[in-house]
Amino acid sequence: MRLRFDPSVETVRDEFRDWLGANRPAPAEMAADPALSTGHAPDWMRRWTRRMFDAGWLVPGWPPELGGRNAGPVETFVVLEELARARVPRTSNVQGLGIVAPSIVDYGTPEQVRDHAMPILRGEATACLGMSEPGAGSDLASLSTRAVLEGDPGSGEWVIDGQKVWTSGANYADFCFLFCRTEPDAPKHRGISILLVPMDTPGVTVRPLPEIVHPGEPDLNEVFLDSVRVPAANLVGRRGDGWAMANGSLAHERGMVWVNAVMGLEEALEQLVAQAPALLAGMEPAERALAADEIVRIAVDTQAARCLGQRGFAKLARGGSAPEQALMKWYASDCRQQVARVGADVLGAGSLESGGVPNDGHLAVDEPRGTWMEQYFHSFANTISAGTSEIQRNIVAEKVLGLPRG
Amino acid sequence: MDLEFTELQQELRDTARGVLASACPPSLVRGVFEATAGSEGADALWATVCGLDWPGLGLPEEHGGLGLGVVEVGVLVEELGRVTAPGPYLATVTQFVPAVRAAGSSFRLADVAAGTCTGTLAVAEHGRWAPGVAATRADRVGDGWRLRGTKSHVVDGATADELVVVARGDAGPGLFVVPAAEVVATPVESLDPTVPLATVELADVEVHGERVLVEPGDPASASAIGRALDEATVMMALSTVATCRSIFEATLAYAKDRHQFGRPIGSFQAVKHRLADCFLAVERAGALAWFAVLTVAEDDDRRPLAVAMAKSAAGDCAQLLSRDGLQLHGGIGFTWEHDLHFSLKRAVTGDLLLGGAAFHRARAAELMGLVPGHEGAA
Ligand SMILES: Cc1cc2nc3c(=O)[nH]c(=O)nc-3n(C[C@H](O)[C@H](O)[C@H](O)COP(=O)(O)OP(=O)(O)OC[C@H]3O[C@@H](n4cnc5c(N)ncnc54)[C@H](O)[C@@H]3O)c2cc1C
Numbered sequence: 001m002r003l004r005f006d007p008s009v010e011t012v013r014d015e016f017r018d019w020l021g022a023n024r025p026a027p028a029e030m031a032a033d034p035a036l037s038t039g040h041a042p043d044w045m046r047r048w049t050r051r052m053f054d055a056g057w058l059v060p061g062w063p064p065e066l067g068g069r070n071a072g073p074v075e076t077f078v079v080l081e082e083l084a085r086a087r088v089p090r091t092s093n094v095q096g097l098g099i100v101a102p103s104i105v106d107y108g109t110p111e112q113v114r115d116h117a118m119p120i121l122r123g124e125a126t127a128c129l130g131m132s133e134p135g136a137g138s139d140l141a142s143l144s145t146r147a148v149l150e151g152d153p154g155s156g157e158w159v160i161d162g163q164k165v166w167t168s169g170a171n172y173a174d175f176c177f178l179f180c181r182t183e184p185d186a187p188k189h190r191g192i193s194i195l196l197v198p199m200d201t202p203g204v205t206v207r208p209l210p211e212i213v214h215p216g217e218p219d220l221n222e223v224f225l226d227s228v229r230v231p232a233a234n235l236v237g238r239r240g241d242g243w244a245m246a247n248g249s250l251a252h253e254r255g256m257v258w259v260n261a262v263m264g265l266e267e268a269l270e271q272l273v274a275q276a277p278a279l280l281a282g283m284e285p286a287e288r289a290l291a292a293d294e295i296v297r298i299a300v301d302t303q304a305a306r307c308l309g310q311r312g313f314a315k316l317a318r319g320g321s322a323p324e325q326a327l328m329k330w331y332a333s334d335c336r337q338q339v340a341r342v343g344a345d346v347l348g349a350g351s352l353e354s355g356g357v358p359n360d361g362h363l364a365v366d367e368p369r370g371t372w373m374e375q376y377f378h379s380f381a382n383t384i385s386a387g388t389s390e391i392q393r394n395i396v397a398e399k400v401l402g403l404p405r406g
Numbered sequence: 407m408d409l410e411f412t413e414l415q416q417e418l419r420d421t422a423r424g425v426l427a428s429a430c431p432p433s434l435v436r437g438v439f440e441a442t443a444g445s446e447g448a449d450a451l452w453a454t455v456c457g458l459d460w461p462g463l464g465l466p467e468e469h470g471g472l473g474l475g476v477v478e479v480g481v482l483v484e485e486l487g488r489v490t491a492p493g494p495y496l497a498t499v500t501q502f503v504p505a506v507r508a509a510g511s512s513f514r515l516a517d518v519a520a521g522t523c524t525g526t527l528a529v530a531e532h533g534r535w536a537p538g539v540a541a542t543r544a545d546r547v548g549d550g551w552r553l554r555g556t557k558s559h560v561v562d563g564a565t566a567d568e569l570v571v572v573a574r575g576d577a578g579p580g581l582f583v584v585p586a587a588e589v590v591a592t593p594v595e596s597l598d599p600t601v602p603l604a605t606v607e608l609a610d611v612e613v614h615g616e617r618v619l620v621e622p623g624d625p626a627s628a629s630a631i632g633r634a635l636d637e638a639t640v641m642m643a644l645s646t647v648a649t650c651r652s653i654f655e656a657t658l659a660y661a662k663d664r665h666q667f668g669r670p671i672g673s674f675q676a677v678k679h680r681l682a683d684c685f686l687a688v689e690r691a692g693a694l695a696w697f698a699v700l701t702v703a704e705d706d707d708r709r710p711l712a713v714a715m716a717k718s719a720a721g722d723c724a725q726l727l728s729r730d731g732l733q734l735h736g737g738i739g740f741t742w743e744h745d746l747h748f749s750l751k752r753a754v755t756g757d758l759l760l761g762g763a764a765f766h767r768a769r770a771a772e773l774m775g776l777v778p779g780h781e782g783a784a
Binding site for chain 1: 409411658673677678682690692696699700701703719770771
């Protein structure tokens with residue numbers, strides 16, 4: 001136990017920091033052309049992802065041919081931390097880089113890796129994740145979009161019918177990592193398969209769903225699939241294994257996603273604390289004390305999120321299991337919501353004035369931005385998506401604490 | 407930042423846990439609560455603790471210690487808190503020793519290491535913990551100081567051999583060591599007899615020489631007192647979180663075991679979510695406490711704020727676990743016969759001693775510059 005990593009890790013940090021300083025996209029360039037959805041990669045972003053890939057910094061833990069350098073977990077952590085500190089995202093296509101590409105690398109054929117994973121890693125293509133449906137949200141395994149194989153598994157085609165919803169980035173993405181029911185007679189968890197579906201395939205219709213804040217830049221979409229045909233070879237992994245792979249793919253980088261979540265939280269808190277003196281100065285003593293208390297509470301939470309993340313990470317890095325990890329998505333997203341809420345409360349009626357905070361391009365599209373009140377509403381993106389906070393509690397209770405299913 | 411134990415620290419924890427399972431069973435704690443066996447049980451436990459050299463574990467070898475650090479002391483504090491161990495360890499090792507060492511002194515440390523001296527730290531007055539508001543006086547007499555005032559809620563105040571007292575002179579607060587014989591200590595009847603409290607009266611007690619740890623007006627005074635209190639406070643946080651963890655584990659086991667409506671109560675979502683919240687509270691407070699321990703161990707600038715945050719989170723945790731731990735046990739948890747109340751009471755004791763959650767949030771607010779601080783506070 002100690003506050004600092006080994007000097008050898010700090011050497012990696014220095015090396016990366018130097019490289020980052022010399023190669024990063026310019027803030028002006030980022031602000032001039034921010035990503036409009038998680039499927040949209042502006043030109044600077046494409047070049048930047050490619051540059052990271054070539055230098056082996058994109059996914060440091062992977063081998064060089066996949067954009068890495070076989071780095072250990074601690075080095076990877078340091079790289080992610082420095083990127084967040086420098087306010088430079090690795091990609092706008094978070095689900096592509098974080099979930100789709102790793103899943104294809106793990107479960108896909110060499111051709112799928114070449115044609116679908118590599119373009120994501122090189123910044124040439126973006127992917128969306130088609131899981132949720134109107135009737136299947138938290139209960140994802142009940143999804144009903146159907147795919148039927150016509151012809152034989154080698155040369156036939158899948159014919160897909162159904163609808164997805166809340167598909168982030170589908171309005172710009174090149175292809176969809178689509179979850180379909182292929183074995184209608186199997187138990188619901190064993191009847192799902194994953195197909196790679198180019199978004200320009202006939203029969204795919206995308207309808208953007210403007211969101212409650214920043215409605216001019218929708219990230220969410222409905223995706224309608226009407227007799228969509230893709231080659232049999234677009235099946236990822238084995239038929240009926242989709243659910244098991246989903247748990248694998250959502251687990252991808254789970255050891256690391258907290259880094260961005262916590263650093264986003266820290267950044268928001270830092271802004272709040274920087275604004276606090278001016279906001280508190282005009283208050284009556286009692287109000288001031290109460291407002292200060294709200295800020296302190298969320299500061300404690302922020303520090304706790306950092307420490308919990310580091311503690312779980314330290315266990316994982318030693319090869320052990322870390323129950324803390326199961327708490328991070330739930331806790332960090334709740335804290336992020338709370339810091340925005342406190343910001344809005346302390347600011348008072350001023351927080352009702354909207355607009356006026358330009359998008360500087362440094363935040364992922366799904367991260368809260370704008371005024372405090374806009375951030376507050378935006379922050380529900382992360383308490384709802386990828387397993388709501390209630391579902392996270394269920395998971396903690398059942399998988400970590402071993403409580404029986406209800 | 408590496409917030410996980412080294413292998414040696416894990417071994418120490420496992421050893422301590424093994425020893426305490428037999429040296430401090432619930433029956434021993436019950437004996438203390440019911441005062442059935444006099445202090446025999448607690449004395450036997452203390453003899454075991456001394457036999458293992460735990461009092462001197464974190465002291466340098468030159469004072470007869472084992473030369474380990476604050477983190478290793480924390481490991482023991484957690485294990486002792488986990489079993490709600492009675493005895494002088496907490497006050498002696500996490501309050502007296504840090505005060506002496508923060509002052510750069512080695513007064514009686516060798517005796518502590520040898521298990522022949524116990525001590526404590528007297529800070530609070532009227533239940534208030536801010537050293538800056540201490541009214542106990544320190545006035546010059548000849549080459550020494552005369553102390554006058556009353557300290558409240560002193561852990562082991564009626565039994566410790568030596569008491570470090572925070573008292574205020576004209577030039578600010580100082581630290582003094584007073585022998586038990588010179589004070590009038592009145593035990594306080596309190597909820598948790600495993601952490602005995604006393605009111606300590608100092609009626610013109612004169613202290614000289616090495617018993618003057620830090621003189622009022624010494625430029626190092628504020629930092630020494632701050633450091634001592636921070637170490638005592640973070641260890642209380644650690645102990646409290648460990649107690650909370652044992653409440654959590656007992657409650658979780660009960661939720662799996664107890665059946666109603668034909669199924670384990672832990673299968674009801676209302677129960678599940680409360681347990682998930684409790685788990686988060688324990689992990690959250692534990693992570694903050696260990697971070698704060700590291701800032702003490704490595705003398706990091708972030709220490710005062712980290713400690714305030716850790717203690718406030720330990721308080722939150724104690725409040726939640728004492729509530730939900732009891733509620734989820736139903737009627738059985740409400741009985742004296744069930745062992746749960748030992749840890750419930752220890753948890754709320756740990757919350758409030760050395761300042762509760764609100765006190766430490768207020769401190770954090772000062773340290774973060776959100777509200778004006780006390781001028782001249784230590
Ligand atoms: C910003 C955003 C981005 C998203 N991106 C994607 C994407 O790219 N791809 C994709 O496939 N999906 C995406 N989603 C969908 C997301 O995964 C679902 O919204 C989420 O799983 C919840 O499903 P639902 O909206 O149908 O709500 P429901 O499942 O209907 O839940 C409604 C409420 O009921 C509660 N609830 C439901 N079941 C339980 C239970 N068992 N116990 C306790 N409470 C329960 C929930 O917690 C919630 O509060 C995104 C969602 C958002 C908000």
